[in-house]
Amino acid sequence: MAKMNTLKEIKTANWSWVHINHPTELEAKQLARRFNFHELDLKDVLPPIQRPKLVERDGHLFMILLYPSYDRGSRKIHPVEVDFFIGKDFLITSTSELFSPIADFFNKHKKDTAIKNASAFASPIELLYEILKRLEHYCLPMSIHISNDIDHAENIVFAQTDKAETINEVLRIKTNIVNFRKAMNRHTRVIQHLSGKIEKFFPDFSHELLKGLVEDTEDLWVMLENYQDTIEAIQDSQLALLNYRSNNIMEVFTIFTTIIFASELIISLALLAFDSSFSILIDPLKFMSFSSILLAVILGMLVFFRRKQWM
Template sequence: MSKHKNKKRYKKSGLAPGSVIYTGDKSSKKLFIEVFDYNSEQCIDKELNNIEDIFDFKHSDSMSWINLNGLNHVNEIEKLGNHFNLHPLVLEDIVSISQRPKIDEYDDYLFVVLKMLYHDKEENIISEQISFILGKNYVLSFQEADGDVFDAVRDRIRQGKGRVRTMQADYLLYILMDAIVDQYFSIIETLGDKIEDYETRIFLGDVDESINKDIQDLKREVLRVRRAIFPLREVINRIEKHESPLILKKTKTYYRDIYDHLIQVTENIDIYREMIWSLMDMYMTTISNKMNEVMKVLTIMASIFIPLTFIAGIYGMNFDYIPELHYKYSYFILWGVMILLFVGMLIYFKRKKWL
């Protein structure tokens, strides 16, 4: 399976820069296009069938959010890029899903890449690349497949809640990024619950052979989430400092709020990394304690039977003249001495708290 992933990742080797090659696996998805075109008075929400239907929204007087699902449709994406004058390297990065979160500045638009994280039905963390193009009066978003975290944003636009219908495209980009970052809190909350569950199990001694693998998987999961989130701080920082007519000064305050949230998220992730290392230490300590308990029991049993074996060895020797050998009560006396030794040693170990 790892070989298959490597082929997907490096199948662009040797191609010219700007080659628009989809590097993901979800190649059976149909192209889905949705448009929200709105102003303070009204909102048009519709699905489009052809990529050409998007072109009219570029010079619209209203604000437009154009969302495309299906990065495998590279021909349509290239048509869209040609109409919106997108750089070939931007188109290449849009369909190459292994991009690091980043922001690129161009003359009349900004290109932003980040990772959208969410849970599937089995509570596994799904990481999906999403790309944004911020223009003067529009935001283009590109997703690999159906399913996202923008339902609340759609409702706000349809119902005119908040400021979104009265603000510019930079605010639209903000609320879309904010929805993604808010989902990060749900992700790290789930990770925190898993860590606490493992911590409780280990503390109570409820460990088996599988828990070591589970902790290793959890560690890899935390590292994957960190790689997806940590670079986004630099992206938001650059947006704040960027002197561009596309980002209004009053909107930068909202982006600063995203930055504060990212600081909180990354701090929690770093804490969870330390907690996972502590889990490994707790697990190894628990295993050592269990081994020590076993060794303690074996040592105590050996200590008890050493004097009994010594007595049995003495009276098991083949000498004719042993003083107690022909005494008729010797057998019972010997049993009594051995039982007294056994009970006495148990009492001694108990007082020493070795039992």
């Protein structure tokens, strides 16, 4: 009985592109049988997510990169692992989950290749460069969205900093930046390493194209560093405002507690020392006189607190 092949593939006259969404042990075994890849590389393709790296094997390169993915439901960013097996007559891509920038491009390229009966790319390295470029461009709108989120957070943090949703929004943005940076970390180093290794397999390919990707990645990394500094400054300001407002509330609470305690003390002393018969509560004149004295004491305390700048 023939074993089921679950690998999606685009074949041309001289090379092929295989793409896998969320690989399992089944796909790993199929790759092992067909391409005889290193066992460690096939293990890295499977969960959990691995760190970015580039390894030269016998006859091919194995590369791991991480890219950010935005979940519109939770409005959070998380890293997606993208694996590449790069050979003279094949390119194999694998993503840790369904990743639309590659999956959609694969489906489009498959249709175009079927219509034209030929690939738009002369070699696997040209296709790899196109994929890397598309992934780089995929990250840019996400970074702009983060910038807009930061601007919005900066505007609302001073107006409603004590609201739970505002605090959570700042924390969400900060977490997204951290996860974005985690995904893009080591990109520059890995692609530079790729630029040095690729000549052995594709001597006709222009290395300047990969250098352009390195520059774009460096620009994106600098942008993310600026975002991190900005959101941390906003969070520090938010915490300072929270502390300031909390202190003000405690000051007002303490002042009113003091006034109430003093008022109760005066009333108790007056009733016990001067009017044990409680006639002060019955006689309107006595009641008004005592109320005026009590009010004067309260106003005097308020003036005292104001002059001391305690309120």
